[in-house]
Structures are given as C-alpha cells and as structure tokens.
Amino acid sequence: MSSHPFDDITADQLRAAGSMKWSAYPDTIGAWVAEMDFGTSPEVTTALHDAVDRALFGYLPQSLVTQMSESYARFAAERYSWGVDPARVRPVTDVLTALELVITHYSRPGSPIILPTPAYMPFLTVPGLLGREIIQVPMAVTRPAGSSDGPRYTYDLDAIDAAFRAGGHLLVLCNPHNPIGRVLLPAEMQAIAEVVDRHGGRVFSDEIHAPLVYEGHRHVPYASLSETAASHTITATSASKAWNLPGMKCAQLVLSNDADAKVWTSIGRPAEMQTATLGLVASSAAYAESGAWLDDTLGYLRGNYRVLTDLLAAELPQVEVAPLEGTYLAWLDFRALDLGGLPPAAFLRTRAGVTLTDGALCGMAGEGFARLNLATPRPILTEALTRIAASLA
Template sequence: MSYSVARPIHDAVKRQMEAETLGYNDPISIDLARESVVRWMKQEYDWSIASNSVGFVSDIVTGFGAILTHFLPPVADIVVPTPAYGPLLTVPALFGHRVQEVPSLSSSAFHRMDFEGIERALANGARLVVLCNPHNPTGRVFTAEELGRLAQLVDHYGARVFSDEIHAPLVTASVTHIPYAKVSAAAASHTITASSASKGWNISGLKCAQLIFSSPADAERWQHVADFFIKSVSRLGVSAIPAAYDHPESHDWLASVRTQLARNNALVAETVARRLPEIGYSPAEATYLAWLDCRAYGLREPARFFRERVGLAMSDGGEFSAPGHLRLNFALPEDVLRKALTALVRGAELLRSSRPLEETVTHHA
C-alpha cells in the first residue's frame, strides 16, 4: 500500500535500531510476538488458538514451501483454484509436486469455488487444497457455508488445506472474515493457516509471518523444524507484531486505512460501471485489489498494453493463470488513484478507436 506505517510500528522498529539490537531473535521476543498473535485471533475473530500452535516463517511463500516439504507425501498433487496468486501456482513444482488447477466459477456478482472440480481433483489423488481467503486477486471473502462445504470435501478424501489468510485484516464493513480452521473440528484437524500483519499494516518487508497449526499433531511435528525457519525471521518484524496486534493506535490506523480503501474501492467500481462497461468487475470484499476482466479487448497481454500506451502499471492476469484479466492495486492516495483510473479509461478509449495516443507519465497501480 502507498501509505505510511502506523506510528507504534515505526517506533518499535526505531527502538531496535537505536538499541542496535540487530542480531538474531531471542526467545523472549518470540514468545511476546506469539502471545500477541494469540490475542489478536481471539479479539478479532473469536478464534481460540494455543500459543504452541504458532510458528514463525519469514513470509507466506516460505511457509507454503515448508508445508509442501514437511507435511505432504512426496510428489503429491496440489489443488489450486484459479485465478491464484502466482507463487501458489509455481512453488509446488520446486518441491516436486504437481498442481491441478481448478478454474473458479464467476458471475456478475462474484467468483466462487468450483466444488465439483475440487472434488474431482481430490478423487484423482490430490492431497492438498490451497485456499486463499480473503482471495487474491479477486477480493472475495468466502462464507461460512462455502468454507464448510470445502471442509466436508477435504475431510472425506483425507486431504489437507493450506489456508492463506494474510489479507484478513482488510475486509470491508459488509462482510466478516471467518478463519477456515474455525469452521469445524474437521477443518481444524486438516488445516495449516498462514497469517501475517504484512498486508493489514503494510509491513511485508519486515519478514515475519506466522503458521498456525490447529492440529496438535501438526504443531508437534512443526517443532522438529521450527528452529530452521525461525532463523530467517527478521528481528525487526518480530518487534512489529505486538506493535500491530496489541496497540490501540495501530488498530485506529487500520480502521482509517480500511475507510480509505472502501472509498477507493467505490471509486473504482463507479468508474468501471460508468466509463468501462466492457470490463467485467465485482467490487472487492477485502484486500486492496481490483480484479478486472478485460477479455472483451482481445489482448494477449493487456497489462503490457496499458503500461506501454498510457503509462499505467498493473499485474497481468496471465500471472494468475487467468489471461485477459488485470489486477489493479487501489491502495493509493485518492488523487493518484484518480489519475490511474483516468489512464485506464484513456487506454480503453484507444482500444475502441484504435488511434495513436500521446505519451503520458506512468502511474503505478
């Protein structure tokens, strides 16, 4: 996000710098961060987790790799509903696993999981389903009914779920994030949840994510490899966790950011509806990402077109196994977002008229 961090996080990192404590993490700081995670999950989601269920990794992608290595049989297939965050599609192959993509079902209302497709993949031997909730890139927040149906399927086939929930703090006021592992005892028994303050508080570079093992057996297994992964966790990131999860000023900061994101989200939706009727779009229920269906333009690489012709940088849907789409990051100051949307409209006009366009200044979104 193009926003400054909350003051308590800034101060926590500054204290570490001033004390020149930039060595390895110490057990006391790790325990304080772990207890902070426990409190946040209870306070925000009414989810009670044990402190020994919280493991630390540098980031979610590293955590995903750890699960693929230590909690799955060798060469087991992975189910990834698409569109999907790129590393969720590419990382499994690095560890010897094959991805079975299951395209999600989409409508004018929102994207939803293809449960029949997921069941076919599980019936064909897949051992892990990747759940991204809130979803990157579509911005969906899955309902209790959807999560419960997935849990029944996974439990029936004796598989697992890796639940990426790092965008959970960034839900809109109209929806509620439900931790997948909280849905049922069956879900808790087969889930490893990825969590982090990185997205909610804009601190991805501090490198301190969490894996939550809701199965006691999984928590015990993690202890055999936990020391290896905690070596890669940043001391600065560890200091930021209590500052984010526990400090009232950080909570106020998050509320303010969510209010701004709601305004920006509405601005994107209004612009698309009024000026870009050929683009398919469902306003995000969470995250700071707009998922734009631009297939009507017939472009193989729409992101390249908008970047080169109108100076607007977005992520191409091909990165998410959804060619013809664009992902626009709207966590911007409102005036910058308006410039970005103006460029988006200009690009669409160019496509409609096929006439040359003057050079413009690049706006990153």
C-alpha cells in the same frame, strides 16, 4: 486542504523512496505488486525506532517470539473470535516459506497440489520448484439474477473433489482471496472442509489479507470452523499486507492440531530462526497497538474502491470488476475489449503508463484479466484510472 493525509503523498515521493512497486517500471504509475503506499502505523514506526536505538539486531530472542505469538492470539480473538493457543503461533519469514514447509512436511510425498484459480502468482510456481505438479481448478463464476454487482467467484466443489480423486492431497485455500477479493462465508468453507475430509486431504489456508475485510463482511479463519477443519489445516498469515510490512520478513504459521504441532517441534526451528528480529517487533506492534490505524486505512481503501466502480460505470462499462469484499486488489475483466492481441497489463503499461499485474500469471482462468492495486493515494488512483479510460476510449 486534503480530506485525508494519504492524499498528500505524491508519486515523486513514492519513486524516491525506491520500493519495487515504483522502481521496477519507473516511468509508469505502479499499481501491481501488493504493497500499500501509505507507510505503516505510528505504533509500528515507534516500536522499530526503539528497537534500532536498542541495537536489537541479534539472533531471534525467544522473548520476541512469545510477544509476537501472544499479540497475534489476542488479535485473532478480538477480530475473528478465534481462540488460538499462542504456543501454536510460530514465526516464519513469509507465507511462501510456510507453503514450502507445508508441502514438504505435511503433504503426501509426490502428490499434486490442488490450486483454485485465479490464484496468487507464486502459488503457481513454488510447487514446481519442489517437484510437485499443480492441478488448476478454475473457480466457478455466477451472476446473480437482478444484481449489478459483477461476477461472483466461488470454489467449484465438484472440481475440487475430482482433483482429490486424481491424486491431489493438499488444497491451497486463499481467504480473503487474492486476486478476486472474495471473503468466504462459513457455509462455503464448511462445504470445502467436507470434501477435504472425505478424501483425507490437507489444507494450506493463506489468510494473509485477513485484517483487510470491509463492512458487511467478516473474516472467519478456516481452521476455526470445526475440529475436522482444524485437524487438516495449517494456516499462514502475516501483518505484512494490512500494515504494509513485506520487507520485515515475518509471518505467522498457526498450528491447529496436536499432530502438526508435534511435527513442527522436529522441523520448525531452522525456519523460525530465519525470521527477522525487527519483523517480530513490527508484527507485535501491529497486532497489539495498531487497530485504529488499520480501521482508518480500511475506510480509505473502501473509498478508493468507490472511485474505481464509479469510473467504470461512467466511462468503461465493458470492464467488469469482481465485488471487493476484502484485500485492496481489484480483479478487472477486459475480455469484452479488443486490445489488439495484447494482454491487458501489457496494453495498459504501454498505452496508459499504468502497471498492473497480468491476469494470466494467476493461472489459465486469469487470461484477459488484470489485477489493480487500489492501495495508493486517491489523487494517484484517479490519475491512473483516467489514463486507463483514455487509453481504452
């Protein structure tokens, strides 16, 4: 008998369901795009069935916006000790839409975007579509003496300072970090805030993975650090990663100061009205009723990470993984291996039949790396890792 119901989900079932993760490369194991293979919580499913039965398919009603905003505010207070005014929690379709709005309306016109790398792949393309240059700031990598935990990534304060001096105005901060799995400490973020404040800069804080933090770590919203941080930050988050709802097209943009809220009253309504009605229903149920499902899923994901680290230690010691503090995305360093000139993701898709995300898509700092999605049933993960080990033997 399976030790967890997630173990019973098969690759054939996932392919038949037809998600992009499993249909884009149908002859491989899908371990690339950041969605989970576990469905969503029973509470979310029930709420969606009820909404469908009531034919809740019309334009966005204000009552659902209020319900979602209040649900998120309670969740933030309980999980992060962050007191958020529900009226400052606004619906948008997704985090990328939030980024577009922040670049367009809250950053200095024409200024470059400061992006620590490796970074979430679209963050390297969206600014260019808006006519903005990107200043890539590779993250600093340290290896604590006597530690076998793997490389530790931190924000390079001197490089960020230099990027502001070079004309950058908006810093994209990601916490928990995709793709490296870091959960930033308050002291780290406070140091970043001091650099931003010194230059009169702004911060777009991507906290979409905030609910996915493991034991021993704690998510602290960047805007909650101080009045200074709140004054220069707009936060974007969503239930889409933690409850597997990316297709529901609903995220939350959190305004943490009066000036930004005033701007939003004049530019925000068109963006809000594009949010999916059913997405608001799902998000409210996730934040208000689905904590137990989230906690159980976190325990399962943590077990999957142990499967990965055990296999690497036993069979692939040349491949390093950044310690996973949050998210379900493992950042793997293949640079010690000779892959015949191929990027790791291309090599593994061809030789192992496992599709990962090419690290180079995450910026120049990601060349020679690949991102592995751990949010899959453990038997499938085990097969994928076995294939990878065999292909690299």
